[in-house]
Amino acid sequence: MNKDQLKTPYFMIDEAKLIRNLEIAKQLKEISGVKLVLALKCFSTWGVFDIIKPYLDGTTSSGPFEVKLGYEKFGGETHAYSVGYSEDDVREVADICDKMIFNSQSQLAAYRHLVEGKASLGLRLNPGVSYAGQDLANPARKFSRLGVQVDHLNPEVFDSINGVMFHMNCENKDVDAFINLLDAISEQFGEYLNKLDWVSMGGGVFFTWPGYDVEKLGLALKAFSEKHGVQMYLEPGEAIITKTTDLVVTVVDVVENVMKTAIVDSATEAHRLDTLIYNEPASVLEASENGEHQYVIGSCSCLAGDQFCVANFDKPLEIGQKLHIIDSAGYTMVKLNWFNGLKMPSVYCERTNGDIEKLNEFGYDDFKRSLSQWSVS
Known part of the structure; x- marks a missing residue:
């Protein structure tokens, strides 16, 4: 042709350019021990998943159709997240996801019985700090509905979940700014994180940007993981493609x-x-x-x-x-x-x-x- x-x-997707980004992702994984799951909300063109799959650990989603696509076409770990699940949504994906992350304590309480014994349970937390160039994409913006703020948390919830997800970055090309966010999270939520198995820092970390200090990021993620005894995840989208x-x-x-x-x-x-x-x-x-x-x-x-x-x-x-x-x-x-x-x-x-x-x-x-x-x- x-x-x-x-x-x-x-x-026109260029395979060579895609592999160049994926090799950087591989380097980050080797340094940090972090697992990487592709954010399907950013890129879902499954015709090139064969190129991406050898480098990443799975997919993360924002709705039930993305969960199904990740499970069927990518494999590996399938993370399910939604800002607002219906009961039908939960029933539809509970049997095919490895982790189900709820946006609120009320949704977790309402639907956890449908997930327990099938998938690892998670909750999205909002640290109130972020790195985003535009307010429209800022998860910590005023009146944000995304995740649970620390002053609204019921500490008992951490005795019955396996992990948490933060997402507070959008095209963050500054490794020092991200490390500052890590420190803020550790300070606010550290006592809770110590009880968990895994922590996802979401997406928006632009580690494939030219000149980005991948080693510094990797060592920071590794230190956080060791400090709290958790498996770390990132959810790259734009960084991959x-x-x-x-x-x-x-x-x-x-x-x-x-x-x-x-x-x-x-x-x-x-x-x-x-x-x-x-x-x-x-x-x-x-x-x-x-x-x-x-x-x-x-x-x-x-x-x-x-x-x-x-x-x-x-x-x-x-x-x-x-x-x-x-x-x-x-x-x-x-x-x-x-x-x-x-x-x-x-x-x-x-x-x-x-x-x-x-x-x-x-x-x-x-x-x-x-x-x-x-x-x-």
């Missing part, structure tokens, strides 16, 4: 209203939603910081403010030209939608031997079926 013949829009995947699009028109806009056959609203939600402009591989030709890279949706970024180029863009929206794996394929009836991007993987493998493609029937299934008489 020739890349030049592929119809846009499509995602960062800079591995491009969203490839085609310029379909160029219009001008003070600035030139290159309209492409994709949309942030439908295909790269976090660009819109967090107001974080995308990056284009073909762009040049000092290029003389500036364009808004605009989507083909009807939403007026739907654009990928503003970028400079050495040469004028032409209709029919392909552009690569880089770093488009995390929180993209898991959030795709059919807004405006736009064509859904296909998903490919470029293997280390140069082969292009098609993982998925979508058509009109998928769009139609997502809206109604049964005929109405």
